[in-house]
Amino acid sequence: ARLVVLVSGSGTNLQALIDACADPAYGAVIAAVGADRDSIAGLERAERAAIPTFVLRVRDFADRAAWDAALTSATEAYAPDLVVTAGFMKILGKEFMARFEGRIVNTHPALLPSFPGAHGVHDALAYGVKVTGCTVHLVDTGVDTGPIVAQAAVEVSEDDHADGGEALHERIKTVERHLLVDVVGRLAREGHRIEGRKVRIPA
């Protein structure tokens, strides 16, 4: 299966996918990496692995719809079977969703449906949960609302309150990249179909 991975940051999830794809038995290749900003470690990781990249910044477009159209055609150019948003900090637009809905995999650093949005780690900590974790799900038109494929739990310790969730996020990310690599590999090798809120693998 061909993947396009979208990133906005350090790209440690992307790196885990790059490493997994090095083994042909994994069943996926990263055709391109896209970003909504320059000078991020995620793009450097792609370049180091000789993967084509594209950068589309919202502020370079007349409006959000024009950015969405450009992101859709840039992604389409690589004919992906799956799009993976791995720490991509933008909400995908209508055109992108119309083209790829059902084939977009996102990873979120909390146990959805609790704590959706951009501050999942912090929000869970502030709420006082004792267990949080990560969720790999398909993207629908809502924010972090699509059908869940897999989740993993991470315990919160008292010390996690001291640093605003940084250490907790690192522990979540360690679990998250394994979960993401596992799910993307299964989807790539076995295909999937969506029945209501259930994702069936194999299709």
Ligand code: GRF
């Ligand atoms: C991940 O925890 C992702 O779920 C969150 O941001 C982090 C991205 O990390 N939205 P990285 O860029 O893959 O290192």
